Amino acid sequence: MVNIGDVARAAGVSRSTVSYALSGKRAISDRARLRVEAAVRELGYTPNAGARALATSQTMVIGLLARFLEDEFAPAMLQYMLGVSNTARELGYDILLSTEEDGTRALRRMSDSRMVDGVVLLNVAHEDDRLPVLRTAPQPGALVGLPGDCTGVDVFDLDFEEAGRLMVDHLFRLGHRELILVSQPEHVVERGGAYVWRLQGAAQEAARARGVTLHATFGSSRQPEIGRDLAAVLDTHPDATGLILNNEAAAAALPSVLHERGLAAPRDLSVVGRYSEEFASTFSLHYTAVESAPDRLGRMAVRQLVRRIEGEIAPDDPYVVRFVSPELVDRGSTGTPPARAPG
Amino acid sequence: MVNIGDVARAAGVSRSTVSYALSGKRAISDRARLRVEAAVRELGYTPNAGARALATSQTMVIGLLARFLEDEFAPAMLQYMLGVSNTARELGYDILLSTEEDGTRALRRMSDSRMVDGVVLLNVAHEDDRLPVLRTAPQPGALVGLPGDCTGVDVFDLDFEEAGRLMVDHLFRLGHRELILVSQPEHVVERGGAYVWRLQGAAQEAARARGVTLHATFGSSRQPEIGRDLAAVLDTHPDATGLILNNEAAAAALPSVLHERGLAAPRDLSVVGRYSEEFASTFSLHYTAVESAPDRLGRMAVRQLVRRIEGEIAPDDPYVVRFVSPELVDRGSTGTPPARAPG
DNA sequence: TTCGGGTTGTGAACCGGTTCGCACCTAACC
């Protein structure tokens, strides 16, 4: 394998000159620079990443700690990963991926052995055991998802409260006065998926403030259970005219459930969901929905992380907690409520 | 940061003794070993990955080149990624992930700069531009997906021919004589997704051999188009009693389409799919299906790759091309054909 | 002519590991 010494010899200069010529960190005469560049081209030289990392203590690699939990929608995680990975590459960084069950072990390994310059944590729980480890690490970290304690890290998340209010408001303005909310399975909340709770709490509060009845329920994350859950909740609340979905499986099952009951959206029931359209379009009809914008969150997290890594942010600059405002996209599955309840 | 010299000083031995004590590559007295271990524990020492890579020319990292193409089912890719990542970790390797559009650039970067010991390529096309690059790289490579030319790499793929035959046979044995096959969009084939073609070709041949009529069609990968595609193809072939799906979006849309027409599986129509149940269960009813086993393929690819990396396979040992036999899982959506065609 | 300053190139040290070759000690054997 060709190294910097070979290039130096071929160009008739010293190793340090080659290094400076390539990095541009010091002025080098055109003559020398051109000869170095020619030698590099001719020999096909690429610097050894390990050696460079050793010398500069910079790896140009970002650790990505994904976390796949049962009963959560895995494809959504993929979108976060893509946002992170693509943005990192644009900024010159590669991604070291961990999908290990034990996130703390992975984090410790990456951090202690200096494989990464910084870390992005996905699917952060309210009490996330990776956070104490991250706080003691020398590398900066950025989170996608809001933990209970945000000290020492930059945090990015969808404004789930706003999303809850937005959906209730949207239906309220159309004239609906009795709504159903189907969330993800209750396990998700119990395990620390506070976003479910944040959306639900804000929705309930908004409903109360407007004098709207909101039936908050949890649904399964799988077929055919979620179909039965939906049918059951529609039976239980026959006068509800609006349906809010914070559950991807429910969005997929809904078309059949509606057909089975002879209902159509928005004629008999107005439907609004909270998910990312990108994947939903494969397996669900295009319901009016609040976009969860996973790629945007991943992008923001990496941007901030890189700014910290590269020292553009002073070390004592305050850490940020930034909420992305959700946007409601009308795809025609909501309208004014029917004259009589559909049930 | 604590390095091997600090440990040596604390333990009262030389740096080389620390190295040998930790690696076990040479006999070290119990007394010295215990003191080294104590020092490591006390100081919290972890070897620097870059330095180790430089010294050993081994990074303990595997490159993972994913490839997300339009009109293909992204969640399926995620399962391959998980299979690869988890298996790699079990074997002591970390994953450097690339989701870059330009796979050849990513591959060249990882390989030339020695960031990885080997590479796994996902979603390999018939004519894959990453392959020529991989063949000239010093690191070994393993593919998931069958290219036109398999020289110089280990290849793993589902036996799509067998899958096609299996599904036709299954329906034939139940008594069906006119079938519909809905594949992924035609773009996928044109772009080099030969697996679509392999399954379809084998299915057609099996049908011909048994005197069965098979209507081979392509469907969209999105909603609501795929729903319309399904409705149209059922209209066009009203006498067909069996439906074969090689299209994930179709599996998601089918329940609604059947409801709309007052059909039920398997009463009026027998349905058999080809996909991975793991994700399908979120968004589709449980149809009888041929499992595509993405995690198993990822696992096999990594196992073989690591064997090559670690020299367990002699360099002149032949490269393998291994097909996983698909398994048909009966979930009750197939049965004997109805007395009269449902149309 | 001499001095000072800026430009350009170089050698050497350093990053933090691994590994080779040698030296030392002890025990065994002739």
Next chain:
DNA sequence: GGTTAGGTGCGAACCGGTTCACAACCCGAA
């Protein structure tokens, strides 16, 4: 008692980059 062999530990070289301190050179100003 001297040689040999095996078990241990150590110093030094090496992996392939980066960067510091210094030197050589050229130019213009005093």
